[in-house]
Amino acid sequence: MSDLKWEKLSSEYIHKDQWATLRADVCKMPNGKIIEPYYVLEYANWVNAVALTENNEAIMVRQYRHGAERTLLEIVGGVIDETDGSPEETIRRELLEETGYEFDTVEQTAVLYPNPSTSGNVTYSFLAKGGRKVAEQVLDHSEELEVILISVDELKQLLLDNKLMQSLHASSVFYGLRKLEVL
Structure with missing residues (x-):
C-alpha cells in the first residue's frame, strides 16, 4: 500500500480562540x-455518552x-x-454537571473523528450505566438545557427514524445500543 500522507511545509495561524482556532497550512502531496492554503480548524477533543439510569432509562438533553x-x-x-485527567473523567464530570447524575460504570464504546478532512480532534464515546440523581445541574453560562428520560426502545427508535440530528451523537448512540446488544 502506498503512503498517502501529506508533508506539512508550513503553518500560519489565522485566528486563535478558546473555542476555535484556524490555521492555514502549505502541504505537499506524495505526487509532488x-x-x-489548506485550512485546518483546531478544536479540543470531545466526549459524549449514552447514559442509563438505575431504572434503565436513557438520559437525554434538549438544548438550542x-x-x-x-x-x-x-x-x-x-x-x-486541560484539567481533566482522562476522557472518562471528563464524561463523568459532564454527566454530573448537565444532569445531576452519577454512574456506577462508564465504558468507552468508540473513538470518532468529527471531520478529519479539516480538523484533527476526536470524540470519545461512552456507555454509562447505573445512573442515580445526586445533585442539581451546574451549567455553564452559555448552557440552558432540559433533561429528559426515555426508554432504551425509544432511544433506538429515535436513531432508526433519523431524529438524532447531531451526527456524533447518532454515531455514539449506535455504538452504545450495539454494546447493549439491542441493535
Missing part, C-alpha cells in the same frame, strides 16, 4: 502537488444549538478540559 439554529434532542457531551 502543493496545496496552498445556534450553528443549526434549532433546538435538538441529544445525549450528554462536552469538551475535554
Whole structure:
C-alpha cells in the first residue's frame, strides 16, 4: 500500500480562540502537488455518552444549538478540559454537571473523528450505566438545557427514524445500543 500522507511545509495561524482556532497550512502531496492554503480548524477533543439510569432509562438533553439554529434532542457531551485527567473523567464530570447524575460504570464504546478532512480532534464515546440523581445541574453560562428520560426502545427508535440530528451523537448512540446488544 502506498503512503498517502501529506508533508506539512508550513503553518500560519489565522485566528486563535478558546473555542476555535484556524490555521492555514502549505502541504505537499506524495505526487509532488502543493496545496496552498489548506485550512485546518483546531478544536479540543470531545466526549459524549449514552447514559442509563438505575431504572434503565436513557438520559437525554434538549438544548438550542445556534450553528443549526434549532433546538435538538441529544445525549450528554462536552469538551475535554486541560484539567481533566482522562476522557472518562471528563464524561463523568459532564454527566454530573448537565444532569445531576452519577454512574456506577462508564465504558468507552468508540473513538470518532468529527471531520478529519479539516480538523484533527476526536470524540470519545461512552456507555454509562447505573445512573442515580445526586445533585442539581451546574451549567455553564452559555448552557440552558432540559433533561429528559426515555426508554432504551425509544432511544433506538429515535436513531432508526433519523431524529438524532447531531451526527456524533447518532454515531455514539449506535455504538452504545450495539454494546447493549439491542441493535
